[in-house]
Amino acid sequence: MRDHAQLWKVGELADTTGLTVRTLHYWGELGLVVPSSRTTSGHRLYGVADVERVYQVVALRELGLSLDAIGRVLDEGGPGLAGVLEAHVTQVRAQLDALRTLEATLSVLVTRVRRTGSPAPSDLLGLIDEVSKMNEKFNEYFTDEQLATLSRRREQLGEDRIAEAESEWPILIAKVQAEKDAGTDPGEPRVQALAARWMELLAEFDGGDPAIREANGRMLTENQSEVGGGSHIVELIDYINSSNQARQN
Amino acid sequence: MRDHAQLWKVGELADTTGLTVRTLHYWGELGLVVPSSRTTSGHRLYGVADVERVYQVVALRELGLSLDAIGRVLDEGGPGLAGVLEAHVTQVRAQLDALRTLEATLSVLVTRVRRTGSPAPSDLLGLIDEVSKMNEKFNEYFTDEQLATLSRRREQLGEDRIAEAESEWPILIAKVQAEKDAGTDPGEPRVQALAARWMELLAEFDGGDPAIREANGRMLTENQSEVGGGSHIVELIDYINSSNQARQN
DNA sequence: GCTAGGAACTCACGCCGCGTCAGGTTCAGG
């Protein structure tokens, strides 16, 4: 009656678990899942308990734990689990933060490279530096929540629209600069049209969120040369603002 | 006049760049940054162009590119850059998605393990499966944006408060179940107090967002046994709803 | 009983981006 316990050979176990034979061999080498018996010729035989342990390792591995950590968790039984998981989740969160800022940097870089064409390696360096520094400023002036909102807005807009907007800004700025240099009254319809377009583009960026707009304004005024692309940008903003007020009166 | 070009030895370059000597050696082996000259005795001498190239590699490495990819980008000059960056950013985004769901799973697991104590390895398997499946359901029923909102709400609440809430739910459910089993009228003040608490806990989860509450309701009704922790949960919700309506009339 | 071919076995190297000895040579200051 006894002894009809099920036994699997490596290949069979590999097929049913979706793992490879090599993986099971390796886990055996590490002492993570050692087949509880072997044939006289040396072929591995996995029992029910072994199979269960394999599934446990699979589950923990999917959580991103190292095989080393898995071994300790499974052998110590339980007390270590809570600590291991907590340490792991903090590390995952750190990695998430890093990846998020990396993604932000890369997104900007990709659209910028696509718009202006591939830069020469020498320009590349400056470009990356510029974008990275801009991102640092963003992290400094916006809360995590606002950054998330901005990121999702960018996704919704789509890269093409962003590229368009990014290429429209300098043109618009140049036009406004020209009017201001010419001494045109901010109340002029021509200037008001420019101001309206300015606010539209701005709204496309910040979604009309006043907190984001305010943070953006602070960032610009406090870092005119690095971020705004020129120290006169603030004066242009004043000019636009007075134009807007003229329209509303 | 010529020939006063600056030259650096590895140690000096390592100091100024913050890299290690070994790293510069390695980059040389790969042909990534080969010092343009050497002393007669074989000591590496890096010229200005070499140093610039080092900084380019550093910049690209910070973007997460492999040294192999960096080499191709820098040697091909430009055309590959756009493509490489695009491919890389898509891969980063995929990794981000994976990490986000992993973080969600781990968060739930950690609070649950802390609350119930470390489970035996055999229970562990079921626990992980359960949480993973719950997370899949979440991904199925909530949009990315809603998931992000939920994640940030959890962060704001703090793990302790979540643990409290998670331990309060079963108690509350049991109480409501008892009243319902006893046939208590939903309009009774006692039941209304329970219903009020129910809505409070719910609001703590969904932040009062109606779309999230609706998605949550659908998830519960459509997956009673797997997620809700019992098939009678829907009837309890009906009971709570009628109690709420009784209060508002 | 014999044979074929599939499955199992045990080394052992390769990947990526270096860290880290080990053992020998060269440089720079006193």
Place this chain on the structure above:
DNA sequence: CCTGAACCTGACGCGGCGTGAGTTCCTAGC
């Protein structure tokens, strides 16, 4: 000239296996 710091090359190690290579074992058909 001597000494200690800096440099050189070569080699192994990490993690989690993939991918051979060369050998032995199991099983089914004849």
